Each structure stands twice: as C-alpha cells, then as structure tokens.
Amino acid sequence: MASNTTKTGQPLDRAILDSLLRRRLFYTPSFEIYGGVSGLYDYGPPGCALQANIVDTWRKHFVLEEDMLEVDCTMLTPHDVLKTSGHVDKFADWMCKDPKTGEIFRADHLVEEVLESRLKGDKEARGQKVVVDEEKDNKRKKKVKETKVVKLEDATVKEYEEVLAKIDNYNGEELGQLIVKYNITNPVTGAELLPPVSFNLMFQTSIGPSSNLRGYLRPETAQGQFLTFQKLLEFNQQSMPFASASIGKSFRNEISPRAGLLRVREFLMAEIEHFVDPEGGKKHPRFHEVQDMELAFLSREIQLSGRTEVEKMTIGKAVSTGLVDNETLGYFLARIQLFLLRIGIDESKIRLRQHMMNEMAHYATDCWDAELFTSYGWIECVGCADRSAYDLSVHKDKTGAALFVRETRQEPLHIEEWQIDLDKKKFGPRFKKESKTVEAAVDALSQELREKLSLDLEKDGKVEIDVEGVSDGKVVLEKDLIKIEKRTRVENIREYVPNVIEPSFGIGRIFYSLIEHSYWSRPGDEARGVLSFPPVIAPTKVLLVPLSSHQSFKPIVDRIALRLRRVGVSNRVDDSSASIGKRYARNDELGTPLGITVDFQSVKDNTFTLRDRDSMKQVRASEDEIVAAIKSLAEGEETWNDVFKRLPEFLGQDVE
Incomplete structure (x- = not known):
C-alpha cells in the first residue's frame, strides 16, 4: 500500500516542500501582487525547464518511438464544434x-x-x-x-x-x-x-468584434485532432492504423480549485488519438513487447464492492481475461507506465483505476486512469479511454465531411440482402410533396422488416409502412409502385469509421507528483531538501564549482560550460564565496544531479571531480571522460553506478 513518505521513509512534510518550491521559483501564484486568482499559477525558471524536459521525454517516448503525427491546433473552438461533440451539454x-x-x-x-x-x-x-x-x-x-x-x-x-x-x-x-x-x-x-x-466547466467567449460567433477555450486538445482526421489520413498515405498527438494548453473553469498544481483552471495537456480499425478486436502489432509487464489494477468491480485494494497482474493476462478490453488499450496502459517510470515516478505509487459506468465520459466505452499517490491522496494524472467511433461519427453526421476510411478489399465481399425498387415515374405523382419523406422512410427500412414486407407484398399485393411527417403516419404502397427482392451485392470497397484509443496526460499533475516522489532530506538534516530528478528531466544537469575565485579557474570553467552546452547539457556556474558544500546543497534543492569541481589539480593536468547528488560519491577523470560521462547520463544511456564502476573513485576531498 502506498504511503505518504519520501524515498528514505521519512514523512513527507508538504509545507516544507511547498516552501522550497516557491522559494526556488519552481512555481508561484499568478497575479500575486494583486491578491492572486485561485487555480492559476506561473512557472519560474526551474519549473519551466522541468516541464520542458518532461514534454521532451514524452515526445521521444510516444511521438518519436511510436511514429505519431504531431499537430498543434487552436485553443479557440466554435460553439457548434463542442455542441456536436457533447461538451456543451455534458462537460x-x-x-x-x-x-x-x-x-x-x-x-x-x-x-x-x-x-x-x-x-x-x-x-x-x-x-x-x-x-x-x-x-x-x-x-x-x-x-x-x-x-x-x-x-x-x-x-x-x-x-x-x-x-x-x-x-x-x-x-x-x-x-x-x-x-x-x-x-x-x-x-x-x-x-x-x-x-x-x-x-x-468550459470558459465561454466570443470570436470577432460582432460577438455573433460564440466560442469556448478548449477543454481538451482532442477535437482539433478529430476534425483534421481526413487530412492526416491522406498525409499518412491512407495507411491505417495511425496516431496523432498534440501538446498544448486547455482550460476548465473549476468550481473550487484547491490542491495547488493538481486542480487548476489552465493547464498543459499531451494527448494521443490512436485511430484503429474496429474489425479484428483492436489488436496491436507491438503488444508482445509489453505483454509480460506487471501493472497494479483497481477494477470497477472492486470499487463497487466498496474496496480499494489493487490486483497485480501482467497486461497480457488483463487483456486475455477481459479486464482490459483490447490489446491496443492494454498496449498504451503499459507504455504509459513505462513513461512514468522513465521520468522518475515511484512505481509503488502508481495504480490503474478503471472508471465506473456513471463516471465515464459520454464518449467512452472503457476508460482507465493512471493514478499517482501524493500527499493529497490518489490523483488522476493520465486517462486512457476507448472513445469508440463517437467523435468522428458525430462530426461526420453533422457536417457531411468524409471522416472515414475507404479501402479496397483484398477479397470481394458478396452480400445477400433485400433490395427495394421504387417506380419513380408513378411514385412522384402519387405522393407529390411528400415523396421525399416517404422515399427516405423506405430507404431506412431494416433487412428484417424488408423480408417481412416482401411476404406481405406477395400475399396481399400491397404493404403498409410507418412514415413520420405524413397524415396518419402511414402509407400504403401497391405492387405497381414497389418491388422487394433478395439479391447478391458485390462490395469491393470497404468504408468504416475508425475507433479511437486516447491516452491523455495532465502534464501539470505529473509535474507535481514527480516532485513529491523525488523529494527527500539528508538524514539528520531535515532542513536540507533534495530533489532526486533523473538526469534526463532535471532542470539543470550539471553544477560547475570552482574551488575558489583564483583567476586560473575562470577560463577552465568557461570552456567546460560552453563544451557541455554545445552537446545539449544544461549547466550553471556557482562561483560564490560560500563553501563547496553549501553550494552543492543549494543545487540539491533544484534537483541538479551532477557537479564538477575545478581545483588546482585541474589546472595542472586537466582532470576534474564529478559528484553524484544522491550518493555524494565522486569520481575523477580527464575532461573528455567527464564530459562523455555527463552526456551519457543526461541522455539516459548510463546510470551513476555505471559511471562509478568505470571511472576512478575520488576520496581526497570532502565537499560537504
């Protein structure tokens, strides 16, 4: 069971952590000098860098590795779009x-x-x-x-x-x-x-000076992706399945925003729309890569029984037993967990909770939340829904746009069906202005009803059908007007509306949960906070610390700083008069994972110490070896233990 403790087993003091985050400008209330507005926050330099690195890792993990098509759609959305999608009535x-x-x-x-x-x-x-x-x-x-x-x-x-x-x-x-x-x-x-x-929950606005065009600030990035589906399909050379992705701001006018960054009115989302053929059980070609991953599930049935304990099982078993509806949904649940682990989320504080029926969005047929445990309890940070064909279907029906897939069948499909022929020369004069209404009602007749009417026509020489909008609500059609026969139709082209699997990430909630999961304090010194961000997402990767203000150190520090930046590694120089230990402690609070000390030995032989934030252990090696190690750590190719094993440990200087 998840507990409200840090990685070292200490109770997490949220007041101290929140003070650290505001003091070090990870985030701050918006418009604070005017009294602030609840649910709105600004990110400072380390917060911006951390968020950018989380998003960059997300792009690599999903957009790049899954070959997705990224789009950037407008945040302003006309009323008719969100009326059609159901958000005006149901959000x-x-x-x-x-x-x-x-x-x-x-x-x-x-x-x-x-x-x-x-x-x-x-x-x-x-x-x-x-x-x-x-x-x-x-x-x-x-x-x-x-x-x-x-x-x-x-x-x-x-x-x-x-x-x-x-x-x-x-x-x-x-x-x-x-x-x-x-x-x-x-x-x-x-x-x-x-x-x-x-x-x-939507923010309403007007578009244009006349205010005649009603609109909203979008509550999600999904609708823009659905409306560009046909263009994306064409860009993808009509190949299915495929996924689009979008990262951007969304807005929800929360009733009573509390819990800091976890419930806000403006937030960053990263959403995926994976378009899949509904035939064939929604299989996924890469499901075998994740099928043995074990996840913690909180099913609908367990919740309805009044319990909250999770059941651990492989995603392969969850799909095969029907707990998770299909392979594509299961594949993304596993990939979501892999992403969360990649950025440093504590695995013991992750669970997948299934939505209950009354809770599910109006468009969903099944939905799971990746929830993360924080000092506020279990928080939904990622939703993964099977939206079926809802969105594309309603927009297609509303606009007439071709939001469907048309493909040549590998084998022609022979379909036996009851077909109806109307004698148009007699039909029009008979029903006059009601002829279109009657014809539409005939075309809408089901196969079962057509079969029954064929027997009535043969027996009585006429049929009676229900037609809304005409007198008495019924019309009679004789043999000279209608013919009903069973025929074989050959279909060479298949048209279908894709289903959609949608993983939706609340970046701000992940951001805050990651901070809580990464926070701890040095044993015996609770005031000395540490944020153990993995190097790949840390705001600053390296702290450069000259031993003193000696003039021989500055050109070396400048050279290494520039060299690191040229290979994409962010770094800061702290050449203040504080002790090396205090300088490192200040940057432990910022989550900086690595530190280089420049000393007089560096001037002599161009070797440097490299310090690990969490263990405080050090190695010493040449400039080229240190830079190569840092680049490898920052890109996630190596861990500190890998570097510590291959570079000589340095014990000659206590920097604490």
Whole structure:
C-alpha cells in the first residue's frame, strides 16, 4: 500500500516542500501582487525547464518511438464544434450552493471531505493512530467551527468507507441524497445547502468584434485532432492504423480549485488519438513487447464492492481475461507506465483505476486512469479511454465531411440482402410533396422488416409502412409502385469509421507528483531538501564549482560550460564565496544531479571531480571522460553506478 513518505521513509512534510518550491521559483501564484486568482499559477525558471524536459521525454517516448503525427491546433473552438461533440451539454461537474452566503461547493468533494473528517474523528475516539495532513487539517480547523471527536458505529464506518470507494460513480441526484442522508451542511455556517446542480466547466467567449460567433477555450486538445482526421489520413498515405498527438494548453473553469498544481483552471495537456480499425478486436502489432509487464489494477468491480485494494497482474493476462478490453488499450496502459517510470515516478505509487459506468465520459466505452499517490491522496494524472467511433461519427453526421476510411478489399465481399425498387415515374405523382419523406422512410427500412414486407407484398399485393411527417403516419404502397427482392451485392470497397484509443496526460499533475516522489532530506538534516530528478528531466544537469575565485579557474570553467552546452547539457556556474558544500546543497534543492569541481589539480593536468547528488560519491577523470560521462547520463544511456564502476573513485576531498 502506498504511503505518504519520501524515498528514505521519512514523512513527507508538504509545507516544507511547498516552501522550497516557491522559494526556488519552481512555481508561484499568478497575479500575486494583486491578491492572486485561485487555480492559476506561473512557472519560474526551474519549473519551466522541468516541464520542458518532461514534454521532451514524452515526445521521444510516444511521438518519436511510436511514429505519431504531431499537430498543434487552436485553443479557440466554435460553439457548434463542442455542441456536436457533447461538451456543451455534458462537460460538467455537480455543485451545491449555500443560499444564505452564496458560497459554492463541488458536491462530490464536499461529501468526500466531510466523511473523511468523520472517519478521522472516529479513529481518534478509538485511540487509533491517525496520519494527519497538517496543511489540510489546519485549513479544516479554520473553516469548521468545531471539530468533534465522535466514535461511530462499526456499520457506519463501513458504510462511509464504501461511499468513499464509489464517490466517482454518483450522479447529481445521488450526491444530493448522500448530502441529505448524512446531514452534510456548510462546514463554516452549518447552513443547509441547495440540491446539486450541473455546472459546465468550459470558459465561454466570443470570436470577432460582432460577438455573433460564440466560442469556448478548449477543454481538451482532442477535437482539433478529430476534425483534421481526413487530412492526416491522406498525409499518412491512407495507411491505417495511425496516431496523432498534440501538446498544448486547455482550460476548465473549476468550481473550487484547491490542491495547488493538481486542480487548476489552465493547464498543459499531451494527448494521443490512436485511430484503429474496429474489425479484428483492436489488436496491436507491438503488444508482445509489453505483454509480460506487471501493472497494479483497481477494477470497477472492486470499487463497487466498496474496496480499494489493487490486483497485480501482467497486461497480457488483463487483456486475455477481459479486464482490459483490447490489446491496443492494454498496449498504451503499459507504455504509459513505462513513461512514468522513465521520468522518475515511484512505481509503488502508481495504480490503474478503471472508471465506473456513471463516471465515464459520454464518449467512452472503457476508460482507465493512471493514478499517482501524493500527499493529497490518489490523483488522476493520465486517462486512457476507448472513445469508440463517437467523435468522428458525430462530426461526420453533422457536417457531411468524409471522416472515414475507404479501402479496397483484398477479397470481394458478396452480400445477400433485400433490395427495394421504387417506380419513380408513378411514385412522384402519387405522393407529390411528400415523396421525399416517404422515399427516405423506405430507404431506412431494416433487412428484417424488408423480408417481412416482401411476404406481405406477395400475399396481399400491397404493404403498409410507418412514415413520420405524413397524415396518419402511414402509407400504403401497391405492387405497381414497389418491388422487394433478395439479391447478391458485390462490395469491393470497404468504408468504416475508425475507433479511437486516447491516452491523455495532465502534464501539470505529473509535474507535481514527480516532485513529491523525488523529494527527500539528508538524514539528520531535515532542513536540507533534495530533489532526486533523473538526469534526463532535471532542470539543470550539471553544477560547475570552482574551488575558489583564483583567476586560473575562470577560463577552465568557461570552456567546460560552453563544451557541455554545445552537446545539449544544461549547466550553471556557482562561483560564490560560500563553501563547496553549501553550494552543492543549494543545487540539491533544484534537483541538479551532477557537479564538477575545478581545483588546482585541474589546472595542472586537466582532470576534474564529478559528484553524484544522491550518493555524494565522486569520481575523477580527464575532461573528455567527464564530459562523455555527463552526456551519457543526461541522455539516459548510463546510470551513476555505471559511471562509478568505470571511472576512478575520488576520496581526497570532502565537499560537504
């Protein structure tokens, strides 16, 4: 079970970590000198570099390795597009209002917070050890008039735990029933709340000076990819399957943004739309590469039973048993985990949680979230949905655009079917202005009904069909107007609307979770924080530290700095008067994995020490060997242990 501890087993103090992140300018509240706006943040230099490196690794892991087609679509989206996709009507959360104060609460979060608080009070009443999130606890004490320590009945404890396990599965009416059943009120005033109502999360705007064209800031990058599908298919030489990818900002007008970077109103997304032929079970040609990977699954059935324990199994078994619907979905679940591990996420704090039916987006047939454990609990950071053919189908039907695949069949397909012929010369004069309506109704008749009508026609010499929009809602067609025969049709061309598997990454949530998973402090010195970013995503790869301000060191430091930058390795020079140990400690907080010390021996023989951030061990070698080792570490080709084994260890200088 995941726990709220650092990699060294120490309790994670979020207040100290947050202070470090703001002090070192990883991020800061936007518009802070004007009082700030909740849910909006700016990234500083190390935050920008860390985010850029995460995105660069994502591009290499997915776009490059999977040969995807990257696009960059506009953030402004016309109303009609999002009306067709269903977002205008369905992209919403449930909120409830205090009618006296006007305060707004997100209903599911309120239920969750109150029940968790009561369970905490029960544990305290029973004398059990309670793990306290101090920041969250302090906020709760400020908000709530009185925190009661109350022992609950065992049945009530079980009921609360079951509700919390299924919290994502409740609709608005059910959340309202829970609020009434458990007497959940405004935590501050104790006032009763109005029933939950739906709140659309999109930011609305107008396009152009006349304001006649309504639009929205996009809530996802997906729709732009669907609308360019036909052009991408043509670019890909009509070859299927293929995937598009997009990285960019999206916007959601969150009801009550909290939890720092984990719930914001403007955020960076990286989304993939993998277009696949629905025939053949959605197989994936590279599934064999990942089928033996073991993942931690939290299935829909386990959640509905009121439990949250995960089941570990290979992705191959998960697909073969039907837990995961198909190979393509399973392949991307495995690739998602490989990416998270590649950037430094703690494997013990990853689980794949299946969406419950009420929770799934309107377009999804199956969906799994890669959730990461943080001091805020389990947080959805990646969604992987089977969107079926929903998006392409609705946009095709709305616009008439050719959002489908047309391909020549390898073998002609012979289809036996009931076909209908109408005598157009008699048909038009008979039905006059209603003829098109009647003809459309005839064309829409199913094969089963056509077969039945053929028997009626043969027996009675006429048929009766239902037609909306004509008097009486029915018409009678005699033998001289209609002929129904069973014929064989040869089909050489196949047309189909592809299904879509969509992995969707919240880069900001991954960014923050990675920071928590990487943070720890030196034993015996809790104030000395370390961020153990892997070299491949660290904001700065190397710290250059001249032993002193001696004039002979500067040209050497400048030469090495320039040489490292030319091979794509970011570095900083710290030539301050602080001790070497303090200079390294300052950069441990920034996650800088490597350090080069330039000393008088360097001037003599052009050798240098290379320090590892986590172990604080050092090796010494020539400039060429050190630069080659750093480049290899920064590109993820070697680990520190590899370098430490092949270069001589240096013990002659204690830099701490």
